[in-house]
Amino acid sequence: MKIAFTAKGPNWNSKIDPRFGRTEYLLVYDTSTEELKSIDNRDIENEAHGAGPKTAGLIYESEAEVIITGNGPGENAARALEKAGVKIYTGAEKMKIKEALEAFNNNQLKEYN
Template identity: 40%
Template sequence: MKVAVTSKGKDLSSQVDPRFGRAAYILVVDTSSFEFEVLDNSKNADAFKGAGIQAASMVSEKGAEVLLTGFCGPNAYKTLQAAGIKVANDAGGTVRDAVTAFKEGRLSFADQANVEGHW
């Protein structure tokens, strides 16, 4: 399974970035092998608006089934839900920690956005 994790850096030891749309990077991680692809989200992070929607589209295009992050706004959440991507808003620590917590069932899926837009 592929999961997308918002990240402050480009590797598994990087800290989870709590912001989805404005995260510096998004790592798409295979939960079995921990192999990953780095998505540069800087273009979206600097956008005046629509950052979450654009980031959600990138995640969807890479085939992720789950997003692990800290905060997800309403437009991004709706876009992810429409693509069939589940969202866990309580991820923290390193990217590796977040993926491990997900695999162990310690993260719960959100049923709505947990911040207002433009956060």
């Protein structure tokens, strides 16, 4: 399974980016290979509108089944993620990526719906 995170930086020690659409990085962890892949999303700053759907599109392309984030997506992005069958977990805004994964594994994050 692949788990995606909205992140402030490219590695396990980076903090969760509380924003969904305008997250600086997307990190994708593959539980079978234990690899963490980083997608630089900082160009999103230049998008006046539609950051949410755009980032949701990247998550779809990454084949992640779960996204762990902070505040949660807006309506547009949530619709896309729902159609893509991606589960959304929120409330990780104060954690580092490694802490967020642990919290997810311990069922401590809130499922967004």
